[in-house]
């Protein structure tokens with residue numbers, strides 16, 4: 434018998450950056466997340482699609498603990514989500530979230546919006562926070578708006594500020610929940626382009642969207658949800674050209 438080497442030739446185990454295992458969530462009698470298993474690797478871009486009410490937003494919200502879960506586990510970098518306090522604030526910084534409604538602080542300037550979390554949560558000093566905020570605002574193309582208030586900006590500009598604000602925390606992963614759904618059509622692309630660039634730069638991203646062009650070009654994987662379940666997971670090419678489930682075929686026939 435030859436000796437068995439267990440370590441020498443073993444490939445390094447790629448740890449998932451985000452891992453959901455057996456996750457269940459109810460709202461009263463509604464079983465909104467049903468046995469969700471999902472792992473997201475570092476640098477991966479996962480697009481989540483599915484009909485309205487299928488649990489996509491709730492799924493995102495559980496990952497930064499805006500919603501608690503009833504059973505199962507969620508880990509980030511192998512660690513379970515913290516329950517409360519400073520650890521929870523840090524989790525929310527590590528897991529950047531961009532919503533459909535931009536959720537900027539209305540009474541703070543654009544610059545202050547992007548500085549605040551850095552100072553409060555990351556304990557960055559003011560000068561460094563401002564420098565980073567300006568760099569990020571330039572990067573998303575709204576550097577010239579730094580001293581304005583959110584209401585003075587277009588929707589597309591506000592959403593790009595929201596992205597810069599999340600990025601300012603050096604998140605490990607970014608969650609986007611229908612980031613372009615509230616935008617006028619002519620502003621959708623300027624936001625998608627920023628997201629495309631982020632994806633190219635290697636950011637780990639979970640994106641709930643109805644923008645199938647984005648899904649096709651930016652996603653490493655498409656996750657299709659219906660009725661609180663992950664019904665199908667595939668590479669975009671496979672998913673769009675050859676969906677396996679009837680639910681996905683039906684959904685695609687209505688939106689494409």
Ligand code: ADP
Nearest residue numbers: 460463465483484485486487488489490491492
């Ligand atoms: P999606 O983002 O796919 O449209 P959601 O995750 O927002 O779906 O919602 C899934 C289901 O859970 C829907 O039926 C919705 O009405 C319900 N729901 C979402 N949030 C709550 C809540 N806070 N309380 C009760 N029901 C909710």
Ligand code: MG
Nearest residue numbers: 489490491611
């Ligand atoms: Mg939603």
